[in-house]
Amino acid sequence: MDAVVRERTLRAALVGNPNCGKTALFNQLTGSRQKVANYAGVTVERKEGRLTTASGLAVRLLDLPGAYSLNATSPDEAVTRDVCAGRYRGEAAPDLLICVLDAxxxxxxxRFALDVRQLGRPMIVVINMIDAARQQGLEIDIARLQADLGVPVVTAIAVRRGGASEVLAALDHPLPPPPPVLPPDADFHAVVRKLLQDAVSRPATASEAFEERLDRWVLHPVWGMAILIALMFLMFQAVFSWAQPLMDGVQALVDQFGELVRGVLPDGVLQGLLVDGVIAGAGTVVVFLPQILILFLWILTLEESGYLPRAAFLLDRLMASAGLSGRSFIPLLSSFACAVPGIMATRTIQNPRDRLVTILIAPLMTCSARLPIYTLLIAAFIPRKTVWGIFNLQGVVLFALYIAGIVSAMAVARILKRGERASEHPLLLELPAYRAPGLRDLALGLWQRASTFLSRVGTIIVTLSVLLWALSSFPAAPAGATGPAIDYSLAGHIGRWMLPIFAPIGFNWQICVALIPGLAAREVAVSALATVYAVGASEADAAAQLTPLLSSQWSIGTALSLLAWYVFAPQCFSTLAVIRRETGTWKVVIIAAAYLFGLAYAASFITWRIALAFGGGPS
Amino acid sequence: MIETAIVVVVVACCSFYWLGRLAPSAVRPVWQSLSRALASVGAPAPMQRAVAGRLGARSGGCGACKGCDKGGGCH
Structure with missing residues (x-):
């Protein structure tokens, strides 16, 4: 049937409490792939998508940050309040408010739906997760609720394909009239109690009892913390143990491709560019894809299951000891994936000083871009043996590096917040029901991570590898030169020029060269090292992989010093750019870069000196 | 000779890519000239659209994401 396209575009906005499924519904309706998770605070600003209903009505849909009321206490809640009230800069008030409720x-x-209704704007109510409510034995009388609220009420299962059909049908109806508004002195809690009494019946269920029993363990001050540490520890063990066969497979493919190109192309600059530049550079980083995917499989599973808010609750005391509130937990946790969304997620923090401190310490959380560097150096210098009977030593070292980042962040926060009174806003966190992670969501999340990683390899890393290859190959060695050609190249000169600064912390000139392109993104340092060593390699070890090359040419002290450097160094343009954008000033960027580079240099210096004292220097 | 020419072009493209990332305003005249040249020679529409897209592209973005909000936020 040919739908007649209406002339006007309907502007609708999704509003609701945090973690009620607004973004899942937004994705379902618009076909977008915005991040969703089973915890509050995932969306921190308005997002826009478009859809067309069956009757041809064009709808411009806004997904707004979750809010507990329209009296905003944080920047993200202010966005919701301003958009709903038509006060958001450059944004007219929506024609229709779609208030999403967790069934x-x-x-x-x-309570929030009543708050929205007080705006007196056309609205519909969507009872989301109706399947979960039914599983809990909840019976909701939709017709009664609709009559009591005075607005259209529909149900949805936002995470299921086709689960938003009632919402789509409701959009096709004419706009509902403005809803009735309660007097300003009305007791909203009493109104909610009456609505629940009239429209909802709720028998106690076995699953609820099970969740309560589970929470008794998971939220226990001692056992809960033990479970959290065990989960994190297992995660890093898995990163090394599970990924190895896959990494070996990818490495073999990269090696074979390099050999193929070497066999097809004659010796010359083009072969050098492809083999030493592109394949050695990008190929070395691609090998780490399995580890990154396993790390994210854990993080996404914990997100989806509803465990993370419980971890935030557990860590509230730890955060308080560092002068922060539990609200800083979600931004810091997001920073384990990437500091950029982590810094943006600080918008949920009401206290401006808490927010600034969280922004300043977020780059200390170990982002996934550090993983290639950590695992390269650990694989090269830490023996692959079992400790205490069951643990992989390499996994233990990786865990220690992550802990080093966390402890440093807490210490910096403590220093920055010294002498300040406790936060005025205690942590108020909604604990969602436990959910089995959906395979589709996990697969989608992993696909997005993989495509982002490969896209970075295909753009940033390949182009930088090519440029570094050119710098390492030209100018060529003069006639009669005895040393390796790279010694006479521009990269060789730059590396030696930087050496006096970095020699006191144990770095050689090759590391100095790799640090420059590594400013763009941390993992680029791996490809840069691969390119520098590939260009400088003799014929005999030209085919050798980077890991054995490093273990034969570097001392353990140099490796540990570089690891210490990367725990702190803010080598990421995107992170510094987002700090500028979120704080609106270059001053904070300069402070962040200066203190992080300072810490990196100090940590590397101490590590190098300790290594020298224990005989870990060059032999 | 051909090999050297290919390598020079590849290295120049990579340099141009990074110039565009670090100093977008510096490469804008190049895209503008290319856009005019493509229009004058009647280049295929997808090619013209691709170049016009580069002209309209914002300089922001994080990693592979270029979905910056009009308020300066990240999508």
């Missing part, structure tokens, strides 16, 4: 938590979410 399993109506007591809390109906």
């Amino acid at each position: 399993t938590n109506l007591r809390l979410h109906l």
Whole structure:
């Protein structure tokens, strides 16, 4: 059937409490792939998508950050308040508010629906996660709720394909009239109690009892912390143990491709560019894809299951000891994937000083870009043996590096917040129901991570590898030169020029060269090292992989010093750019870069000196 | 000789890519000239659209994401 396209575009906005499924519904309706997770605070600003209903109505849909009320206490809640009230800069008030409620938590979410209704704008209510409510034995009388609220009410299962059909049908109806508004002195809690009494029946269920029992362990001050540490520890063990066969496979493919190109092309600059530049550079980084995917499989599973807010609750005391509130946990946790979304997620923090401190320490959380460097050096210098009977030593070292980042962040926060009174806003966190992670969501999340990583390899890393190859290959060695050609190249000169600065911390000139392109992104340092060593390699070891090359040419002290450098160094343009954008000043960027580089240099210096004292220097 | 020419072109393209990332305004005249040249020779529409897209591209973005919000936020 040919739908007649209406002339006007309907502007609708999704609003609701945090973690009620707004973004999942937004993705379902618009076909977008915005990040969703089973915890509050994933969306921190408005997002826009478009859809067309069956009757041809064009809808411009906004996904707004979750809010507990329209009296905003944080920057993200202010976005929701301003958009709903038509006060957001350059944005007219939406024609229709779509208030999304979690069917399993109506007591809390109906309170917000009443708040939205007070705006007196056309609205519909979507009871999301209706399947979860049914599983819990909840019976919701939709018709009664609709009559009591005075606005259209529909149900949805936002995470299921086709689960938003009732919402789509509701959009096709004429705009509902403005809803009735309660007097300003009305007791909203009493109204919610009446609505629940009239429209919802709730028998106690076995699953609820099980969740309560589980929470008794998971939220226990001692056992809960032990479970959290065990989960993190297992995660890093898995990164090394599970990924190895896959990494070996990818490495073999890269090696074979290099050999193929070497066999097809005659000796010359083009072969050098492809083999020593592109394949050695990008290929060395691609090998780490399995480890990154396994790390994210754990993180996404914990996100989806509903465990993460519980971890935030557990760590609130630890955060308080560093002068921060538990609200800093989600931004810092996001920073384990990448500091950019982590820094943006600080918008959920009301206290401006807490927010600034969280922004300053977020780059200390070990982002996934550090993983290639950590695993390269660990594989080269830490023996692959079992400790205490069950643990992989390499995994233990990786875990220690992550802990070093966390401890440093807490110490810096403590120093920055010294002498300040406790936060005025205590942590108020909604604990969602436990959920089995959906395979589709996990697969989608992993695909997005893989495509982002490969896209970075295909753009940033390949182009920098080519440029570094050119710098390492030209000018060519003069006639009669005895040393390796790279010694006479521009890169060789730059490396030696930087050496006086970095020699006191144990770095050689090849590392100095790799640090320059590594400013763009941390993992680029791996490809840069691969390119520098590939260009400088003799015929005999030209085919050797980077790991054995490093273990034969570097001392353990140099490797440990470089690891210490990367725990702190803010080698990421995107992170510095997002700090500028979120704080609106270059001053904070300069402070962040200066203190992080200072810490990196100090940590490397101490590590190098300790290594020298224990005989870990050059032999 | 051909090998050297290919290598020079590849290295120049990579340099141009990074110049565009670090100093977008410096490469804008190049895209503008290319856009005019393609229009004058009647180049295929997809090619013209691709170049026009580069002209309209924002300098922001994080990693592979270029979905910056009009308010300066990240999508």
